[in-house]
């Protein structure tokens with residue numbers, strides 16, 4: 282049911298064993314801790330087969346077992362299986378004012394996060410150089426203590442996942458930048474890139490507010506506008522070229538402001554965080570400062586602006602709910618804050634404006650993964666290929682690392 286990953290190609294001599302290893306590794310990764318009994322139940326395999334497969338994964342250094350602690354699941358005590366913390370991926374997230382680099386272990390656990398502030402908006406080359414330099418600084422620790430499966434790059438813009446080329450990132454001013462290729466060349470690790478909100482949607486689906494859901498709309502509001510990722514029937518909606526889900530550029534207001542995309546009245550131009558910062562009396566700052574200022578404000582102007590923005594957000598969500606019939610909407614960044622400031626507004630808007638069927642089923646959540654979300658999402662990009670065939674990727678890693686060392 283957790284199907285946000287490619288199925289592995291069945292080319293080797295024993296595809297069923299490979300698939301079963303992949304299935305168990307994915308379940309352990311996505312649950313963080315799961316009992317042997319639960320693995321048996323979830324895979325439908327018999328107990329001894331599951332025991333053998335776990336033994337192979339332990340030998341590969343991908344998982345380890347602990348005595349029953351009751352942490353895993355309800356039911357009969359059964360040994361618990363956990364992902365190895367040393368199997369990890371690197372995550373990179375360039376933004377308009379910083380490049381953040383993370384080290385994320387299997388299980389979506391952020392071991393380390395370095396935010397490297399930039400004085401101006403970084404070019405693609407500068408962002409790659411910063412990421413490569415930070416990774417080089419971590420290199421001795423990575424080589425000694427971790428096995429890195431690859432690097433995932435979360436970019437606020439249109440990204441072709443297959444080629445790793447950023448087609449257009451308007452807020453960064455990037456066009457046709459082969460960031461994944463550049464970073465792979467600079468670090469020696471396999472690199473992949475994708476849209477940040479798509480990765481956020483997958484992370485919330487696997488580890489956050491959307492866990493256990495199949496149909497989810499994730500919306501993130503930040504300094505770079507509104508990003509969106511749509512999960513339909515358990516799979517990220519990609520579209521013909523991977524650009525699907527730009528809900529930020531759907532139409533919400535006649536006679537609205539001009540948007541950088543060339544249209545007018547986009548959700549992203551009508552719903553933005555800068556008026557909120559102004560009303561809060563803040564010249565700048567982060568989401569936590571904005572939240573503190575707005576939650577402690579009882580200004581009528583703040584309340585009116587929050588209501589205005591939620592009204593336009595409600596229009597976009599109504600269209601999305603009628604189109605996609607999601608069971609969850611997950612709001613992140615300042616959109617999560619708007620919802621927290623007036624928790625019933627969006628629900629009421631949807632009940633009164635969306636169609637009865639889809640409106641009755643949808644629930645609205647604030648994102649659960651906080652500031653780690655983009656690291657977890659980007660790392661998942663690097664884990665996906667590994668999880669499809671964990672046993673095979675175990676061996677080539679050593680060669681990748683050797684190659685990386687010679688490139689330094």
Ligand SMILES: [Zn+2]
Nearest residue numbers: 530540542547
């Ligand atoms: Zn637009």
